[in-house]
Amino acid sequence: MPLRAYQPLSKPCRLCGDGFEIMQAATEPALSECPRCGAPVRPCPAAGVSIPRITRKPSISEAKQAGFTVLKRTSGGEYEKQ
Numbered sequence: 001m002p003l004r005a006y007q008p009l010s011k012p013c014r015l016c017g018d019g020f021e022i023m024q025a026a027t028e029p030a031l032s033e034c035p036r037c038g039a040p041v042r043p044c045p046a047a048g049v050s051i052p053r054i055t056r057k058p059s060i061s062e063a064k065q066a067g068f069t070v071l072k073r074t075s076g077g078e079y080e081k082q
């Protein structure tokens with residue numbers, strides 16, 4: 001699914017700052033309001049083009065803090081919890 005970026009129309013969104021990104025299917029219509037606070041938003045036209053976001057791969061400890069279960073691939077080709 002593509003990542004779409006939106007910007008609030010008026011003041012910065014209290015919950016999302018000056019914009020947010022959301023995963024949407026290509027068939028879904030663009031959002032007209034923030035899904036979190038309901039403020040009117042517009043699609044950010046430069047999404048994914050001029051503002052590439054550096055998505056750093058989180059470390060294992062960060063992933064665990066975020067509540068993810070970290071799986072380690074064993075030599076046997078199976079996954080196990082670390």
Ligand SMILES: [Zn+2]
Pocket residue numbers: 013014015016034035036037038039
């Ligand atoms: Zn918002």
